[in-house]
Amino acid sequence: MDQDIKSLLECIISEIELNNMKDLLTSSKRRRRHVFNWKQNIRKYLCQSGKSYVDYKGVYKPERSIKTLKDCKLKCKFKCGLQIVESERERVHSSFWRLGNDEKMEFYNKNVERHYKSRATTKKQNSYKKYSYFYHFIVNNVKIRVCKEFFLTTLDISQKRISYFFENFKNNDNITSSYSYRKGKHKKKTIDEALKAHIRNHINSFQKIEPHHCILNTKRWLLDGSLNLKIMYSLYQDYCKENKVDWLKEHYYRRIFNSEFSIGFTNKKNQCHFCKEKWVSEHNTLEALDNSQYFYDYLNKFKGGLS
Structure with missing residues (x-):
């Protein structure tokens, strides 16, 4: 078993033991809810952290890892493999999956640019492509442009994440709106x-x-x-x-x-x-x-x- 998963499980077990101790110290008539111990929340945390997990349908999801789809050292316009070595790719990958949802949105905002396409590659009036995306990684405080495949395979994500971010959290004029992760954060009625x-x-x-x-x-x-x-x-x-x-x-x-x-x-x-x-x-x-x-x-x- 991977060492990171072991440490994560140890953290979860220690949290469960702490909650059980709190129950002994502050007993009540009914059992208290411990949301952190719920299987769906453990599964969600593993998913957001890039760890392997089993979804609610029982399907095993492997851990996120760096992939290589093409030779970015020789067959790449930006020579991504020469500008960013494997150790830096691993650092970027691990640091990205340690971020929370709001921090991931900030990461997309800093490292990806979307512009209207500058030229058309087809004569069709209703072309599927409307935008061009520019991808970057920041290495040693230097912003380096990379190709789409290198960016996505380093983070092990799909293009849908980037498209969703720009469609829902950023407008076409590159002015960032509030991209806080709003799921589960609706304002509840509070009692005095x-x-x-x-x-x-x-x-x-x-x-x-x-x-x-x-x-x-x-x-x-x-x-x-x-x-x-x-x-x-x-x-x-x-x-x-x-x-x-x-x-x-x-x-x-x-x-x-x-x-x-x-x-x-x-x-x-x-x-x-x-x-x-x-x-x-x-x-x-x-x-x-x-x-x-x-x-x-x-x-x-x-x-x-x-x-």
Whole structure:
């Protein structure tokens, strides 16, 4: 296996381990998304870096490499092979595939020129060719013109990339427009952090019950069993009305509760025979056990007296 691919995989594995450690330190009710670990994003990163990968159809795509289609030392108008040696070609190739999408656009802008054709090679009025492209490489701060085959085979790309750049990011007068890579960068609606803070403060205002007996080995805290998210959101609206602040929709409340807190709701399973017997001996009734808040207030007081 290629050494660069090994180092890339080690970087991905270390990122996965780091994300797992973050989950242990900041646990929540629901599993967090780790976008970097998604197979499609790993595949996209390998593709953009020129590494070998397997696409979503299961087809193997080989690594990008320098190719030679013709003898550019003797059979070339610009004598590209004599002006740029193989070591420089390898340097240009490796540096190009380390660039991001925006930097690749900048590379095309600096090294490729497009002009209207100066002469016609056919008498047809509707000629397919409209433009002439001039290709360059910058070596030792010197801009050297090369032929089309030498340019494309050095980078191992197709002519479609260059045509797409000029059709979509640069106009015919050679004035560069904004060629930022816009995919996935649409502006999303953002929620004011102050409004989110009100939700967190409201959730923290509820009295939490320590897990007991059958769910003792857990990091989750419990709320009274008479509560649920619907009731909590209704109380949150009343809380905002009293404080004269705006409130967010219910799905935001649920999202923060499930993603930032590790809290559940208690039930009758969170009891043990020892505590029940203690309760019965002091109160001479089992009727009050159905009142979970009353029972757990007593339970917390009793456990505090043991410690």
